[in-house]
Amino acid sequence: MASLPAFSPALLEAFVDSTQTLPLEIQRVLATVRDLDEKAQRLDAVIEQKTNELVATPPAKPNSPQAKEIAEARAELEKMHLDLVQLSTEKGQLAQRCLDLVDENALRLDAELQRHDHEVAEYRKRAGIPAEVPPPQPAPVVETKAPARGGGGVPTGKRSRGAEHAAAGGHAAAEQPRPSKRARAAPADVAEVGHHVAAHVRDPRDHSVQWILARIQRIHQMPDGGTSLEVVDDEALQAGDEHSTYLVKRDAAVSLPRSNEVKAGYPNHQPGSLVLAVYPGTTVFYRATVVAAARKTKGGAYGEYQLEFDDDTEEGSTEIPKRTVPFRHVVAAPSFMQHANYR
Structure with missing residues (x-):
């Protein structure tokens, strides 16, 4: 009896091996998000403390040293608020990056699975084995x-x-x-x-x-x-x-x-x-x-x-x-x- 054509699942194995670094990259992004979140929490606590101190400060006469200190405290709080917004923006961007990484690799895996299905179908055809599932057909396109x-x-x-x-x-x-x-x-x-x-x-x-x-x-x-x-x-x-x-x-x-x-x-x-x-x-x-x-x-x-x-x-x-x-x-x-x- 003629020997069957050689078949190897190398396609999927090679792809799985290539994705071993993905969790590390996602972990790196998530670690950065965690660091940013901790910074934001610390900054938020400082803002709350300084805001309470400023609210408790009695009114000061114009052009007095105390009035100058109040103005400087307000300017410092405004800068802290801007820094807090910046931290939140960076966290959102990193979270989106994480989602994109997962999405891109899931799609690549889907493409490899379709290629694998096609290889299996070719193997069955050459070996004379009836196909269980027809090869995937491209969607109608323009x-x-x-x-x-x-x-x-x-x-x-x-x-x-x-x-x-x-x-x-x-x-x-x-x-x-x-x-x-x-x-x-x-x-x-x-x-x-x-x-x-x-x-x-x-x-x-x-x-x-x-x-x-x-x-x-x-x-x-x-x-x-x-x-x-x-x-x-x-x-x-x-x-x-x-x-x-x-x-x-x-x-x-x-x-x-x-x-x-x-x-x-x-x-x-x-x-x-x-x-x-x-x-x-x-x-x-x-x-x-x-x-x-x-x-x-x-x-x-x-x-x-x-x-x-x-x-x-x-x-x-x-x-x-x-x-x-x-x-x-x-x-x-x-x-x-x-x-x-x-x-």
């Missing part, structure tokens, strides 16, 4: 690609900011600064299952085109040697929308920073830079100009950018508001959007 250089306007669609943000032309931007050494040495734009990206997609219902916050679900190698990404719109998926999965070409998806930690090496875009950023309160990306770069926190992470979005003027006003956007929701604008007169 293919799109990035617009031609200089074409198109501000993306609009089901999650657009409203009629006042329709494509009507962008405001002129300052000359682009030369990238810093850190920006030139940024991590490579590598696509992996579980990574979040800004994906340029077309809605099959109204054919509107926009950049959305999406997550890579599968990576496909095309017959021509290219790569396409199957991405999922988590917001639409949670809402039960059947049109939540898209197939986009690799150049129609821009990888987002996987971490806001300074040591991760992602560029901190400087004032005047043109970027693609999630508009606050939505999951849609629009072009914007950096007004203030993300500030470094005491925990060694980047905070939020201050941005001016194209065509983001309030009714009856010509002033463009400055909006804050998290570091991980901002990327450099694609080359075809890097023109000051881009429409």
